[in-house]
Amino acid sequence: MQRDSLIFDLIRQEKERQMHGLELIASENFVSEQVMQAMGSELTNKYAEGLPGKRYYGGCEIVDQAEQLAIDRAKELFNAAWVNVQPHSGAQANAAVMLAVLNPGDKILGFDLAHGGHLTHGSPVNFSGKLYQPVFYGVEPDTGLIDWEKVADIARRERPKLIICGASAYSRDWNYEALRAAADEVDALLMADISHPAGLIARGLLNDPFEYCHIITTTTHKTLRGPRGGMIMLAQDFENPFGLKTPKGELRLMSSVLDMAVFPGTQGGPLEHVIASKAVSFFEALSDDYLNYIIQVQKNAKALAKGFTDRGYNIISGGTDNHLMLIDLRSKNLSGKQAENTLIKADITINKNMVPFDDKSPFVTSGMRIGSAAITTRGLKEADMERVVTLIDDVLQNHENESKISAVKGEINNWMKNFPLFS
Numbered sequence: 027m028q029r030d031s032l033i034f035d036l037i038r039q040e041k042e043r044q045m046h047g048l049e050l051i052a053s054e055n056f057v058s059e060q061v062m063q064a065m066g067s068e069l070t071n072k073y074a075e076g077l078p079g080k081r082y083y084g085g086c087e088i089v090d091q092a093e094q095l096a097i098d099r100a101k102e103l104f105n106a107a108w109v110n111v112q113p114h115s116g117a118q119a120n121a122a123v124m125l126a127v128l129n130p131g132d133k134i135l136g137f138d139l140a141h142g143g144h145l146t147h148g149s150p151v152n153f154s155g156k157l158y159q160p161v162f163y164g165v166e167p168d169t170g171l172i173d174w175e176k177v178a179d180i181a182r183r184e185r186p187k188l189i190i191c192g193a194s195a196y197s198r199d200w201n202y203e204a205l206r207a208a209a210d211e212v213d214a215l216l217m218a219d220i221s222h223p224a225g226l227i228a229r230g231l232l233n234d235p236f237e238y239c240h241i242i243t244t245t246t247h248k249t250l251r252g253p254r255g256g257m258i259m260l261a262q263d264f265e266n267p268f269g270l271k272t273p274k275g276e277l278r279l280m281s282s283v284l285d286m287a288v289f290p291g292t293q294g295g296p297l298e299h300v301i302a303s304k305a306v307s308f309f310e311a312l313s314d315d316y317l318n319y320i321i322q323v324q325k326n327a328k329a330l331a332k333g334f335t336d337r338g339y340n341i342i343s344g345g346t347d348n349h350l351m352l353i354d355l356r357s358k359n360l361s362g363k364q365a366e367n368t369l370i371k372a373d374i375t376i377n378k379n380m381v382p383f384d385d386k387s388p389f390v391t392s393g394m395r396i397g398s399a400a401i402t403t404r405g406l407k408e409a410d411m412e413r414v415v416t417l418i419d420d421v422l423q424n425h426e427n428e429s430k431i432s433a434v435k436g437e438i439n440n441w442m443k444n445f446p447l448f449s
């Protein structure tokens with residue numbers, strides 16, 4: 027077969043872009059060589075609908091072992107009783123949970139997208155907002171923090187069937203205990219979507235949702251530093267309260283309802299090459315090296331937050347407990363779009379983001395979101411964060427000065443040579 031030079035040239039260019047730049051997108055990371063190898067392996071050739079030991083295809087003896095390793099390691103990592111590692115992405119994991127526990131038209135209570143929530147928690151443009159009836163809680167205007175008592179009030183008023191916690195741009199920890207009490211009061215299920223801070227939660231650096239939440243979903247590619255994918259977990263199995271029965275008339279266990287919601291409910295054949303890669307990333311996440319890494323991620327985020335605050339930037343909620351922060355740029359007379367477009371000229375990647383009570387559109391926004399997971403993988407330490415903030419501030423303060431921006435780009439490209447990526 028003729029080599030596809032067009033695509034492989036693009037891959038080479040993307041690899042160089044990643045090597046030269048300063049990667050601050052909070053949802054991104056750099057996976058290890060072995061995580062990448064498993065993803066690019068022959069396992070992609072295998073059909074394996076079903077679960078290990080219960081497949082609809084022959085020849086699954088080996089992928090069964092790989093998937094079982096992924097499951098067992100995920101259980102160990104999160105101290106979970108049950109895991110399904112097949113969801114193709116975080117959005118697919120959430121779709122499967124909602125299919126399992128809701129009927130179309132049921133009410134869900136999620137964290138407002140404009141305050142840092144995720145599309146799959148009830149946005150009107152997403153299946154979750156189209157098939158179900160979403161209501162939202164948000165942060166307080168004066169503190170940027172969630173008031174847990176107010177969430178409970180909304181739950182009492184709205185009586186949702188599912189309460190969703192977790193976010194894409196909330197820099198503080200979650201009070202799972204208070205949310206569970208609110209859920210119990212109205213007989214709702216509580217789901218935590220830990221897509222962003224999964225790595226910090228796994229290694230004990232944040233509150234543990236497994237103590238209080240009925241169902242936990244996550245992506246595997248953010249702080250967890252695995253391949254692009256999702257998974258669903260239970261701290262303990264329980265009878266599905268919403269009445270799905272077995273042919274014998276018994277209530278089904280939630281684990282089996284969730285398994286069926288993944289396949290055949292929302293997906294076909296699992297991506298066994300990605301599942302093997304998930305297994306590799308969980309193996310890594312259980313190591314001391316990863317523990318040191320994820321501690322450094324949190325330290326670096328704190329150092330970034332301090333640096334920005336010292337330079338007069340307004341961080342929503344005033345700081346961070348995890349790996350990310352949301353910065354309101356209105357006090358600097360910049361939009362999120364301007365910041366994103368200017369910083370990229372200096373090879374600094376961030377993303378524009380709505381801030382709570384934003385007066386600009388999602389295409390413009392008043393904020394930028396910054397995370398420390400990727401640059402920490404790269405090897406940057408707290409002392410380097412001061413320089414990162416200085417470079418960002420230089421570009422933003424001089425956003426119309428092309429020669430200044432190109433000088434910063436040169437400095438970053440040189441600096442990044444000291445932190446090799448990929449062998």
Ligand SMILES: *Cc1c(COP(=O)(O)O)cnc(C)c1O
Pocket residue numbers: 053114115116117118143144146192193194219220221222245255256
């Ligand atoms: C990233 C994210 C997701 C979705 O993950 P995809 O893999 O992009 O589908 C879901 N929920 C939250 C909170 C996220 O941050």
